[in-house]
Amino acid sequence: MTHFDYLEQYLVTHITYSKQTIKGYRSDLRQMKKFFVEWSVKSLQAYFDQLIHQYKPATAMRRYHALMALGNELVRAKRIKVNPMKQVRPIVHQQIQQREHHPLEETIQTIRQISHPTYRLFFELISQTGLRFMETRLLSIEDIQFATLTLLVRHGKGRRLRTVPLGEGLVSKLRTFLEGRKTGLVFQSVRGKAINEQSARDALRKQSLATRGRSLHPHDLRVSFATYLYQTGNQKLLEIQRLLGHGSSRTTEGYILTEETKLQQIIDALSV
Incomplete structure (x- = not known):
């Protein structure tokens, strides 16, 4: 059984992933297989170097985190010794959060x-x-x-x-x-x-x-909860990270939204 076959079976039988997550991960695997990407640092790095020039940042970042998770599963199953994704340069998209805010x-x-x-x-x-x-x-x-x-x-x-x-x-x-x-x-x-x-x-x-x-989507509720704790409850980022079950504070930071993003207004004023 190949790594791809194992991961396909793993996703089908996984009980804690939502249908949307499973659909996305399976799509990522198909794309990886389509471009003959191997579970090696060199092959994966070349794949993502190409990916960031062809896809939107959100797509590239999502695929990066998906393959990181799947690589961890291969390690857990003892199919590989080390997850090669951990040596692939991370994809970081620097932007100002301007998502819609839903007061809790x-x-x-x-x-x-x-x-x-x-x-x-x-x-x-x-x-x-x-x-x-x-x-x-x-x-x-x-x-x-x-x-x-x-x-x-x-x-x-x-x-x-x-x-x-x-x-x-x-x-x-x-x-x-x-x-x-x-x-x-x-x-x-x-x-x-x-x-x-x-x-x-x-x-x-x-x-x-x-x-x-x-x-409203279920994920919006988690974002609203995190934002409320940070803005109204004055909770520390580390405490919010633990409550949400995030492995990294960077993920938690992305959940904290402002009630009103004024950056666009400032930029518009300059362009009059």
């Missing part, structure tokens, strides 16, 4: 208007803990520590475990929602399986469009 308080109010009780609490939990979509989808009742108002996250990226705090109001809602259940997934379908990924995303998107005229 407004976001939570929008979520609380979702009619479906499971999806409503599902996204309320994400917005108040910063959990990833798949981390929340695979959350077990046993991982909720009601006595200490904490939550153990077992399905984080990079096999990193972390404990996050829960608000008293959220804990109360979880108790009511579980109706005495002690085991199994917190958020499940009528058949006891994990909730449908696309249906959950659609519920958030439709409610946000109806309430605010703007589409």
Whole structure:
């Protein structure tokens, strides 16, 4: 079995990656295979040197991080001794963040208007803990520590475990929602399986469009949570990094948005 075949099988059976992530990673593998790229520093470096001249920075950066993760899996599976991606020059795109900001308080109010009780609490939990979509989808009742108002996250990226705090109001809602259940997934379908990924995303998107005229995605909730902690809660970047389960503070820095980016206004004034 080749490295490509192994990684294809690995992605198909991986439970913590979302369908979108798996689709993206498989596309990256196909592109790598198409250009006859080998898992060696020389081959990968030549590939990315070419990539940054042909694709948008966001595409090149995403592919870089995807192959870094897949290389780590090959090491974990003992198919290679060292991940060659760690010696490939990193791709850095220096730019001013001008993404749309979604104030956390407004976001939570929008979520609380979702009619479906499971999806409503599902996204309320994400917005108040910063959990990833798949981390929340695979959350077990046993991982909720009601006595200490904490939550153990077992399905984080990079096999990193972390404990996050829960608000008293959220804990109360979880108790009511579980109706005495002690085991199994917190958020499940009528058949006891994990909730449908696309249906959950659609519920958030439709409610946000109806309430605010703007589409919200699960990742926006993590960004809003991080921004709120940094701006309003005055939390240190390292603490936010740990809460979000990031392996690097650079990733966390990209989550911190300003409520209003004035750079464009300044530049426009110069060009009058």
